[in-house]
Amino acid sequence: MEIVARPLFPTLVWTTLFDDRELFNKEMLRLAYWLQEQDPAGVKKTNESGWQSRNNIQDIAEFQAINERILTVARTVAESQHFHPELKFELEAWVNISTPGASNAVHIHPNCHLSGVYYIQIPPNCGSIYFRDPRIMSLMLRPAITEETVFTANEARMLPEAGRMYMFPSWLEHGVEVNNSDQDRVGISFNVHIAPPVKG
Numbered sequence: 001m002e003i004v005a006r007p008l009f010p011t012l013v014w015t016t017l018f019d020d021r022e023l024f025n026k027e028m029l030r031l032a033y034w035l036q037e038q039d040p041a042g043v044k045k046t047n048e049s050g051w052q053s054r055n056n057i058q059d060i061a062e063f064q065a066i067n068e069r070i071l072t073v074a075r076t077v078a079e080s081q082h083f084h085p086e087l088k089f090e091l092e093a094w095v096n097i098s099t100p101g102a103s104n105a106v107h108i109h110p111n112c113h114l115s116g117v118y119y120i121q122i123p124p125n126c127g128s129i130y131f132r133d134p135r136i137m138s139l140m141l142r143p144a145i146t147e148e149t150v151f152t153a154n155e156a157r158m159l160p161e162a163g164r165m166y167m168f169p170s171w172l173e174h175g176v177e178v179n180n181s182d183q184d185r186v187g188i189s190f191n192v193h194i195a196p197p198v199k200g
């Protein structure tokens, strides 16, 4: 007897590693701290301590390279999902500097389509990014298992990598663990809004 498992409604997290990450991240790191210097108070959102910039780096010329890369990845993801080619993409992005002991609480990004993070600096032991199963009904029955797999887990963790971008649907609950290293975890988080083409 052959039993075939067919995945229904899979939840995708897209990741891509930049080839030029070493050089690129050196410049991005400089820019992250440059931005912090201009606004040391930053803003308080999902970050538990650490520093977060205002969500306006899409309007700062110095960040043009990363802004363009995020939009390129978003457009490629949208194409793979057969989104209509005339949809308009709009970006908002911000810098996160998670100092030792800092973390990002579980959250979603309301009123957005795609969200994600690009990691610039990832010291060892600075915590995983994790995602929660959005199928809340699957929590109803939890039979005992001898080994957890991607099909039975209700939380998924990924060890971040410097130079890698992670992108996912904005409704997917996620957070980042406590930075247990003695260096900053630095990244750029973002939202991509997708709007119908303007008629006229």
Ligand SMILES: [Fe+2]
Binding pocket: 107, 108, 109, 115, 116, 174, 189
């Ligand atoms: Fe987030």
